[in-house]
Every structure is written in C-alpha cells, then in structure tokens.
Amino acid sequence: MKKIVLTMLFASIGLVASEGEIPYTIGLKLTPQPAKIxxxxxxxxxxxxxxxxxxxxxxxxxxxxKIAGMDTAMLAKTIKEYRGxxxxxxxxxxxxYGYGAAMLAPTRDLSWDEIDAxxxxxxxxx
Amino acid sequence: MDNKxxxxxxxxxxxxxxxHGMNRRDAIKLAGLSGAGLFMGTTSASAEEEKIxxxxxxxxxxxxGGGLAGVSTAARLTLQLxxxxxxxxxxxxxxxxxxxGQTMVAAGLWDEEDxxxxxxxxxxxxxxxxxxxxxxxxxxxxxxxxxxxxxxxYDYLILAMGVQLDxxxxxxxxxxxxxxxxxxxxxxxxxxxxxxxxxxxxxxxxKTWEIMQKYIDQAKSGKKTKFVxxxxxxxxxxxxxxxxxxYLTNSRLKEAGARxxxxxxxxxxxxxxxxxxxYHDAIVGQFAREDIKYHYRHNLIEVDKEKKIAVFDAKWxxxxxxxxxxxxxxxxxxxxxxxxxxDMLHIAPANIAPREIGESDLGSSKGWIPVNKETLQHxxxxxxxxxxxxxxxxxxxxxxxxxxxxxxxxxxLIALMNDKKMEAKYAGYTVCPLITDIGTVMLAEFDWTxxxxxxxxxxxxxxxxxxxxxxxxxxxxxxMYGMLSGRA
Numbered sequence: 071m072k073k074i075v076l077t078m079l080f081a082s083i084g085l086v087a088s089e090g091e092i093p094y095t096i097g098l099k100l101t102p103q104p105a106k107i108x109x110x111x112x113x114x115x116x117x118x119x120x121x122x123x124x125x126x127x128x129x130x131x132x133x134x135x136k137i138a139g140m141d142t143a144m145l146a147k148t149i150k151e152y153r154g155x156x157x158x159x160x161x162x163x164x165x166x167y168g169y170g171a172a173m174l175a176p177t178r179d180l181s182w183d184e185i186d187a188x189x190x191x192x193x194x195x196x
Numbered sequence: 197m198d199n200k201x202x203x204x205x206x207x208x209x210x211x212x213x214x215x216h217g218m219n220r221r222d223a224i225k226l227a228g229l230s231g232a233g234l235f236m237g238t239t240s241a242s243a244e245e246e247k248i249x250x251x252x253x254x255x256x257x258x259x260x261g262g263g264l265a266g267v268s269t270a271a272r273l274t275l276q277l278x279x280x281x282x283x284x285x286x287x288x289x290x291x292x293x294x295x296x297g298q299t300m301v302a303a304g305l306w307d308e309e310d311x312x313x314x315x316x317x318x319x320x321x322x323x324x325x326x327x328x329x330x331x332x333x334x335x336x337x338x339x340x341x342x343x344x345x346x347x348x349x350y351d352y353l354i355l356a357m358g359v360q361l362d363x364x365x366x367x368x369x370x371x372x373x374x375x376x377x378x379x380x381x382x383x384x385x386x387x388x389x390x391x392x393x394x395x396x397x398x399x400x401x402x403k404t405w406e407i408m409q410k411y412i413d414q415a416k417s418g419k420k421t422k423f424v425x426x427x428x429x430x431x432x433x434x435x436x437x438x439x440x441x442x443y444l445t446n447s448r449l450k451e452a453g454a455r456x457x458x459x460x461x462x463x464x465x466x467x468x469x470x471x472x473x474x475y476h477d478a479i480v481g482q483f484a485r486e487d488i489k490y491h492y493r494h495n496l497i498e499v500d501k502e503k504k505i506a507v508f509d510a511k512w513x514x515x516x517x518x519x520x521x522x523x524x525x526x527x528x529x530x531x532x533x534x535x536x537x538x539d540m541l542h543i544a545p546a547n548i549a550p551r552e553i554g555e556s557d558l559g560s561s562k563g564w565i566p567v568n569k570e571t572l573q574h575x576x577x578x579x580x581x582x583x584x585x586x587x588x589x590x591x592x593x594x595x596x597x598x599x600x601x602x603x604x605x606x607x608x609l610i611a612l613m614n615d616k617k618m619e620a621k622y623a624g625y626t627v628c629p630l631i632t633d634i635g636t637v638m639l640a641e642f643d644w645t646x647x648x649x650x651x652x653x654x655x656x657x658x659x660x661x662x663x664x665x666x667x668x669x670x671x672x673x674x675x676m677y678g679m680l681s682g683r684a
Contacts, residue, residue, distance in 0.1 A: 093332060093341075095331070095332075095552070095555055097551050098331055098550075098551050098552050098555070099360070099373070099374060099550075099551075100331065100343055101343075150370065181364065181373060181374075182364065182370050182371050182373060183373065
C-alpha cells in the first residue's frame, strides 16, 4: 500500500512576486476593492469626490444629485435595482429619473458584495 | 489503498447483502464480474501500472484547480515522469471532497464526514501547492497572476477549476452570489432559507436532508405538500442529480407512509429526460410508475421566498395559420411566465465557467475553455490543456468523464513534451449512476455516439440493486484511492 499523505511545499521555484499594483476586475468573486471599483465605474460621471452633478459626455448633458455621503443601505438598494438580475433575459432596467440605461452598463457585472462595498465607500466620501 | 477503509466498507456491504440472503460471492456472480472489476471499476489497476513507461521530459507544469480532475492529473503525471515539476493552484483545503456522495448525504444515508476529505492528504509527493486563486491569465507570455498578486510562469498549463454555481442570476436570490461545491457557503444557505435547498454544495446537501425531513413530516401529518424540482438552462455537472434527489425524496416519503399527501413535480428546462433515447424512455417509465409529474421547457428565473412561489420561463410552440407560400402551417413560438407554488423547492443551479476565464484570452465567448474534444488541447494555445467541468467538451460534466479524460490528457501532454504525435483520444464516455430508489440504481453509461455503452453484460436500462451496491460502497474508494492516486 502506498502512502498518500505527503508534504506540501509553498512554491518557491520559478515564482516571482509581482511588482506594483495588482489589477482588479469586477465580477470575479474577488474580495471587493471599492476604491478601485468606484474609480473605474463611477468616477467618470459622479466625480472622484462623488459631488459632481452634471456630465457633458452625453448629448445635451445630464444632471443628477450628488451622491457623496448618501445613506449606505439606500445606495446599495438603488444600485442593485439598477443592476437587475444576472442575465435574466426579460429584465427591464429600473428607469429611475430616466437613468436606467446609463446606470445599467457600469453596474451590470458587479456582484452584490461589490455593490455593498461600493455603497459603503460612497457613504464615506466627504 | 486504505486497508481499514476497504474492510469497513466490505463489512457494511456484507450486512446489506445478508439482509437479502446473499453472500458477497453470489452478489459478484450476479453481476457477472470478477471481484476486482466490481470494486475497481472496469480497469484493473495492476495491469494499468505495468504499462507505464516513465518519461525523462522536463518542464514546469502548472495545474489550476485542485479538485478531482486536477489532483488525479497531477498524480498520474508524477507516476509517468521521472523528474516532475508540478504546481497546483488551489485555495480550498477541502477541494477533493467526494461530490457524488452529496446525493447520499441529502437523503440521510451518509453523513457529511463521509464525503469530506483534506486536499493535502491527496497531493502527490513533491507536488507544490499554492494556496491561492489564479485570476489573471496571460497565455501569450505563459504567465498567470493569483488573487494575492503572485505571478506564476509555466511551460505547460492545465486548467481544471471546475464550474461556479450561479444562484445570483435567479431573481430573489441575488444575495446568494455564486457558490462552489465545497466551502462553508453560509451566504448561500442564508439566502436560500428553510424551504429552498440544493444538493449542489456539500453543506447544502446536509441542509437538504433537514428541509426534506421537515416537509416529509408535514406530509405525514396529513397536509398536502408540494415538492418542486428544477433543472437549469446551462450545461450541468452531473445531469442526473436533479432526478436522483426526486427519487430519493420519493423513496423517503414512501418509507414514512406519506407519499399520498405529497405532490412531486419536475420542471426541467430541456425537452427530454436524458440525451440518450434508451435512458430517456426508461426514466419516463420510472416517473409514470412513481407518479412523479413533469413539465418540460421550464427554466427557473425568479423565486418569491415570502409567498413560496417559483417563477418559470416556459416555452412552447403552437400550430399557427396556413401559410399559402410555404404550403404548410406556421409554427408560433410561445412564451409565458408560470408561477408555481411550492412547499419545498430543490434548485439545480445554472453552472457557469469562472468569469476570469471568459475575461482572459483562454475562454470562449461563453466562458468555457475551448479544447480539442478528443485530445483536450487548447485550440489556440498549444501548451494549454483543460479537463473536467470547465473544459468545453460536449456532454458529461461528471467524475466518470474525468476518469477517462485524465489519462488521455497525461498521455498527450507527455507526447507533446517529447515532441511526439498526440495519439490518445477521449471518446466522450460518461456515466450516471442514476439512483431511482434507496436500493436501486440504473447505471446509465454512454458516449458521443449517444448510445448506451454498458461496461457490464446486463441491460443498462434496468434498475438494479447490484449497481446500488456499487454506487453505495465501491465508487467512493475507487475515486478517492484509485483515481486520486492516478491509477484507476
């Protein structure tokens, strides 16, 4: 009978620790990194500080409320509504204030864990 | 093999046999098999070992995923290479849990301990383990990055990370997230609550038994009780499991004398019970005999936990008006949301490839890893192979398929390392020991010919107690001590 219980070595050969920042991709079941998510998905419209209230990137420009410091639970609920169910084919995006389509694209791939983390982050923006 | 385990298993089996007035030799004769054949599957381990010619080829092999497929492959490579350099990347210390046993746990026949195994007990000598998840792949440079930021380079890469169970796509269960079979899965179980269960996770199968007992008691008290079972619109690992849990629930209800008050209904997304006509017919017969109802082309899309209603996306076709140009009737596709009240709901969740694959150059548009289905080599990156549930190979996301695939993969990888032609071919074999009752199993074996390919000289569409013995006693040691050491 061969003994199967054997040693485990933490790899050392051929492995090089990476330098610089680890990339973060949303939707991979990684530990959420809300600052990176906010910077990638939210900041272009809402501003780095969450206080921007207009965006000229859309034809005619659009206006909205500032989000910095909003209630965490309310933010999380709203973002989840904008996001909708994963791949549910007949899903109609929530068209609150007419921003359904604009909010669907950046939220589509977020997991609920990531939404909760980002909501907390936005609440903490001063 | 673990002697003590084998003896224990055999003595349990003898007890079961003597209840039926038989001894072990009679049982083996009944199956028309040699003893080794019954207990070790169809390949004899010793004959297999003699054939092995060790190769001197040297290269750094990285295996992503330390489940059954990954560890079996590592073990076989270790047997066949004189100087192996193998690294497995796997974060879960229980990644080699015995998943086929989850049906047994859910029916209260086994305990959770019977299926939990420690990964490190099965890692072959000299194989390195990185306890982390590979999340970024750079196949152009033969490198990948783990979640903690370690960059790992390789000469050959084997992808065996399995599937994720996508509960979050069901409206009402978004907070459940995506789960893996092992692990504590607390978030998932909290989201499912006390009336919805799924045997697709190890912890979930324990909970399934609790929930099932609760509703069997309810039926026993005289209250009409509705048991609803689903099957998703994605490829599914162990496509038989959604039916096994129906049969086991049915069996436990009969045992409790509560079957009359229970209504069992199956809502599969597909339009048939099984891809192989012979097995389809057999299952339809079993459903009729056991009075289990079913409605094809229903896909679960939403759950109302408060009101206990499951919402299905139902599709069907109707005959339309006469088309004078085509000289035939039109076919009108119909679609409707169907609301089904339930007492207990069993969900077979959508299975998806981990998203990091779809995000990388290695995945297809649907996220699976496109490989040559016969050689298991990646279609673009020739030093990459994939095996098991995550490989884009038709049919058979089962441990039985892996049992054939890992030998093919190892033979081909070693051929490639030696600059030889890859000659080993996988023919699509898979197996579903379909439990139809506590005590009977229909051993559905088939391959890409979509015809039954029985290993035993017996009618494969008949439910047999002898295959129950094999499922309940022999397949686990074969998997845990045969496959995981690279021999069976």
